[in-house]
Amino acid sequence: MKPNTRWIPLFATNFLSIFNNNFVKNLVCFVAIGWVSKENGNDSMIVTVASGLYVISYIFFSPLAGRLAKTMEKKKIIVLSRLTEIPIFILGGIGFMFQSVVIVMVCVFLLGLISTLFSPSKYGLIRDIGGNEGISYGTGTLEMLTFLGVLIGTLVASIVSDHFNIYLLFAIVLVTAFLGLFSISKLKVSETEPIKNCTDTINPLKFLSKSFRWAGEMKGMNFIIFGLATFWMIGNLIQMTLIIHCPKVLGMTNTETGIVMISAAIGIGIGSYLSGIISKGKVQLGLTPIGGLGMAVNLSLIYFLHPIGIVFICLIFLSAFFCGVYMVPLSAYVQSKVEGRLQGDMIAYSNFTCFLLILISSGLFGVTAKYFDTNAVFLVLVFIVLFMTILMLKFVPEMFGKLKRLVGLK
Numbered sequence: 446m447k448p449n450t451r452w453i454p455l456f457a458t459n460f461l462s463i464f465n466n467n468f469v470k471n472l473v474c475f476v477a478i479g480w481v482s483k484e485n486g487n488d489s490m491i492v493t494v495a496s497g498l499y500v501i502s503y504i505f506f507s508p509l510a511g512r513l514a515k516t517m518e519k520k521k522i523i524v525l526s527r528l529t530e531i532p533i534f535i536l537g538g539i540g541f542m543f544q545s546v547v548i549v550m551v552c553v554f555l556l557g558l559i560s561t562l563f564s565p566s567k568y569g570l571i572r573d574i575g576g577n578e579g580i581s582y583g584t585g586t587l588e589m590l591t592f593l594g595v596l597i598g599t600l601v602a603s604i605v606s607d608h609f610n611i612y613l614l615f616a617i618v619l620v621t622a623f624l625g626l627f628s629i630s631k632l633k634v635s636e637t638e639p640i641k642n643c644t645d646t647i648n649p650l651k652f653l654s655k656s657f658r659w660a661g662e663m664k665g666m667n668f669i670i671f672g673l674a675t676f677w678m679i680g681n682l683i684q685m686t687l688i689i690h691c692p693k694v695l696g697m698t699n700t701e702t703g704i705v706m707i708s709a710a711i712g713i714g715i716g717s718y719l720s721g722i723i724s725k726g727k728v729q730l731g732l733t734p735i736g737g738l739g740m741a742v743n744l745s746l747i748y749f750l751h752p753i754g755i756v757f758i759c760l761i762f763l764s765a766f767f768c769g770v771y772m773v774p775l776s777a778y779v780q781s782k783v784e785g786r787l788q789g790d791m792i793a794y795s796n797f798t799c800f801l802l803i804l805i806s807s808g809l810f811g812v813t814a815k816y817f818d819t820n821a822v823f824l825v826l827v828f829i830v831l832f833m834t835i836l837m838l839k840f841v842p843e844m845f846g847k848l849k850r851l852v853g854l855k
Contacts, residue, residue, distance in 0.1 A: 460623045510565050527622065530624075585724070588848055589717040600706055604700050652793075670837060672775050675830065678805070679826055712768070724774065747761070748827065769784075
């Protein structure tokens with residue numbers, strides 16, 4: 446495979462899988478809201494439960510995912526995950542046919558489980574494909590396509606929900622699933638040898654304790670991990686908020702809500718990609734506080750100005766852009782500090798922490814939306830991002846040093 450195309454199978458299968466998962470998850474939110482609104486009108490609860498079920502597997506099964514990435518060929522893990530998704534999508538389609546909240550929620554949980562198990566393997570392949578010099582580019586592009594998949598999936602879900610057709614649903618998920626399987630089958634990569642007789646714990650509490658101590662041996666690593674987890678927490682809160690805020694407060698249709706979300710997708714994608722390019726093959730932690738400040742400013746404007754229309758979309762876009770700038774250096778840093786098969790453990794620990802905060806964010810959204818309003822969530826986001834950015838600047842000396850060099854103070 447030519448050097449300029451060697452990334453395509455990994456990028457393609459990741460995008461297609463993320464798109465499919467988020468298409469189904471958000472279609473559940475948009476459509477199932479209509480099912481329950483007839484009874485009790487508890488819209489935010491459907492969004493909270495669907496988001497929580499999708500990420501809860503990352504809490505319990507990230508240790509197993511990390512162990513698999515050490516003991517099996519990473520490409521094989523991704524191929525198996527693509528195969529397993531196909532019957533899960535069929536199950537979800539049956540749930541939509543019978544308007545069963547239980548069945549579609551089970552589908553969401555199972556998709557989250559499969560995503561959990563292949564996540565360390567897909568990130569672990571970045572170094573195998575591009576070497577150390579390819580980490581920032583591979584990470585930036587993978588994250589760009591991940592968030593494009595997340596929010597394009599959401600956009601398509603919003604459009605389909607306004608004109609729901611079960612045959613269209615089956616066509617989208619099955620064609621996309623088979624394309625993802627075809628894509629990863631074309632990957633040619635030389636992996637490091639799997640570790641035999643691995644006895645690592647798959648107990649989530651023991652894994653968290655052990656990983657926290659291990660990461661603590663690398664100065665600032667735990668703060669980087671929690672900073673990266675904060676990014677995912679913020680992204681999840683923004684997505685859940687828009688699903689409710691746009692139609693309920695701004696009077697948008699599901700399709701118009703999807704357009705707002707695609708602006709966020711483009712923002713995160715551009716921010717992630719540019720962050721990877723600007724880094725020029727290095728891990729540029731100085732970009733993270735710049736991204737954090739940019740997010741805080743734009744989210745504050747949304748909260749205080751109560752914008753509508755194009756102004757609201759622009760502020761969401763800018764918030765998402767700086768979100769991408771904030772995240773890529775953190776993800777690249779995690780990958781750069783651990784080599785070989787041990788990288789699976791660190792990525793699994795990062796996933797565990799990320800999705801623990803995502804699960805917390807689902808509950809935080811439910812409480813804030815119920816007792817205040819969705820606009821208040823934007824203010825909560827400002828406090829979260831500022832707190833974590835200041836914390837990293839204080840306890841990650843490398844970040845503060847690179848920020849000063851980046852802005853020309855040293």
